[in-house]
Amino acid sequence: MPLILPDVFQQEIVMLKMPIDRNFQKTWKKSGQHRDHAIWQSETSQLGIHGTRVAVDFDECTGCLKCITVCPEDVFEQWEDESGQIKADPVRETACLDCLACELVCPEDAICIIQASTKSDTLSALLD
Ligand code: ZN
Numbered sequence: 001m002p003l004i005l006p007d008v009f010q011q012e013i014v015m016l017k018m019p020i021d022r023n024f025q026k027t028w029k030k031s032g033q034h035r036d037h038a039i040w041q042s043e044t045s046q047l048g049i050h051g052t053r054v055a056v057d058f059d060e061c062t063g064c065l066k067c068i069t070v071c072p073e074d075v076f077e078q079w080e081d082e083s084g085q086i087k088a089d090p091v092r093e094t095a096c097l098d099c100l101a102c103e104l105v106c107p108e109d110a111i112c113i114i115q116a117s118t119k120s121d122t123l124s125a126l127l128d
Pocket of ligand 1: 034037089
């Protein structure tokens, strides 16, 4: 007999492995502000996504802080929530140069850079 997991378990497994939702600006809602950046929430998020131009999914970030090490512009700052969890907070997202080093180095795919160049505008216009 093959092992068949109830749907609930399978959904949880999928959610745990989810990289950041790159369409969060369209499908998530701004729920508030943290320092100088927005916090976005979806129906299933808990901590949500911090930042808009440089977005970090706090539910996926494990606080390895590799992004802080590689970022040439010090966009990220270590942040600790009330429960003692460490997160990389995009406190200076406007300084981002689109080098994408943080995206590449993040082991959880928790970071999404919304590029400032017109390229992404063209792309989203094509997709719309
Ligand atoms: Zn934040």
